Each structure stands twice: as structure tokens, then as C-alpha cells.
Amino acid sequence: MTLDDAFDLTPELKAEAQAEMKKLRLGPLFTPPSMEGTLGLPGNIGGANWGGGAFDPETGMLYLKSSNNPTVFKVKQTDHSAANPRADEVDADLSGDLGYPSTFHGRLPLTKPPYGHITAIDLNHGTIAWHEAFGDWPELRANAALKA
Helix, strand or coil: CCHHHECCCCHHHHHHHHHHHCCCECCCCCCCCECCCEEECCCCCCCCCCCCEEEECCCCEEEEEEECCCEEEEEEECCCCCCCCCHHHCCCCEEEEEEECCEECCCEECECCCCEEEEEEECCCCEEEEEEECCCCHHHHCCHHHCC
């Protein structure tokens, strides 16, 4: 992830998204979680593992849906107090907190679209036959910041 990946439908929203991204750790694939939060892609709903795939044995084509939404991965002090009903499940001092949304300005995604793809892989030749943006996000289109 880099600042170039910021949501960019207007210059103002891009600057706001980049300001939020600067609060997080950014980096290449396998950048580890951090105390401040690491913006990671693919996010916690996966790359190609969420939604399954389809295979056509007659053509040798594999069709995969992939998600392109990042997640903020954080490391935090483990709560060992009696107030935590799962305190006995973790014996480490630090643990992962993987549920932080990667949004800003009324739930706009920090990164620019597309947020999903369909990819056709020709398994007979080991090549990508085609790759297309896919999906709809009505809540995003209805966001007040994008009305104009």
C-alpha cells in the first residue's frame, strides 16, 4: 500500500484519505501488523478466497472473484482482565486486533476502486484470459460526499 492507492474521486477526498493513511503503517506485501495499525491488502475478507470460484472442465477455465478492500491490522495489549470473557484463550502479552475498518469521511473506503474483480484463468496455458472489475456498492454510491 502507498499513498497513491488513496481514494481519489475528488482532489479534496484524496487529500483527506491520504491524511488518514499517513496515520497507519504502509508498505509492500507482508508488511506486518503494528500498534498504530497497518493498512493491508488483501483485507480480512480475503483476496480470491472469499466467494469461491467456478471451473469449466470442458474449456479448462477457472473463474475467480477477488476482493480488493484493505483492512487495518493492529497489534494490541491483550486484555487479561476478568471483564474479558475470552481472556483465558490468549496467553501472549500482545494479540491481533483485525477488525478495524479502512474508511474515512462517512464510511468512504480509504483506497480507490475497483473493489472487486472477476478473473478467468486458462489452466491449459497457465495464463489469465481476462480480468474485469466487478461488483456494485450501493452504500458507497449513496454517500453524501459523492452526491455531486
